[in-house]
Amino acid sequence: MPELPEVETVKKALAPWLTGRKVRRAGRVDAPEGPKYRGLERAAGQRIEAVTRLGKFIVMPLSGGDELVVHLGMTGVLTGEEPRDHVRVLVELEGRSQSRLWFRDPRRFGRFVCLGPGEREHLPTLARIGPEPLSDAFAVGAFAAALGKTRVAVKAALLGQRVVAGVGNIYADEALFRARIHPETPSSALARGRVAKLHAAIREVLSEAVADGGTTLRDYRQVDGSRGEHAERLMVYGRDGAPCPVCGRALVRTVIGQRGTTFCAHCQRR
DNA sequence: CAAGATTCCTGGTGGC
């Protein structure tokens, strides 16, 4: 799924293309009216001042004070080449070259909206997003304090986006494996040393995946259509039944917070 | 408020 490394890769490709361009028109294509595509018409006439990322959200501040916000969901793809089907949003830019940005999203779990000042409450997760894991804002002390506030499974806490931004199902499993932490461990039960290991593991896993251009399992693609190469380096995600890379015992699968979870019951302890 | 459950959606998969 598109998580921080995938969205970061997309953002890097979009930034040189879109920054400074003026929106001629933006709107829904093959999609029903609704909160997932709200307010797009308002982007017309405004210049894209920057292409940034907050967790899994792509945020583009506009010259008129609004902002375009995109979440890729599970299957969302941003592209400069016209897709054959499942186009949800089209943004037309002023100028002759590369003047169309398409949002293709077969499953429609993604969002593409234009928000005015103070309207981020329309995206509650964005409004309460946690610190960026690859920035200095992600401090061990604050991470420990946030984890200490709840007894939900540590994996569920990581997926919540409030303790740390941008971690999804793939990298939660990978980080917990590296930190040798059982995914069902109550968040607040983690000793400080283990929190520090998890903090480091999250940063390692995400930065390595960013260097690989993300993880392509099925739908995710870089903006130029190429695959992210991190899939072959995954140690546990999607590998249930395969041998643990460390101890060789079969990796097991369970469900935590309605999410498939793969881990090593021997190496990862509560 | 916290925590868990449900919902959205459709391509891919596996069983028959």
Next chain:
DNA sequence: TGCCACCAGGAATCTT
């Protein structure tokens, strides 16, 4: 081009 039930999953929304 066989048919079809079932699954995956991020975030919003609903329920407890």
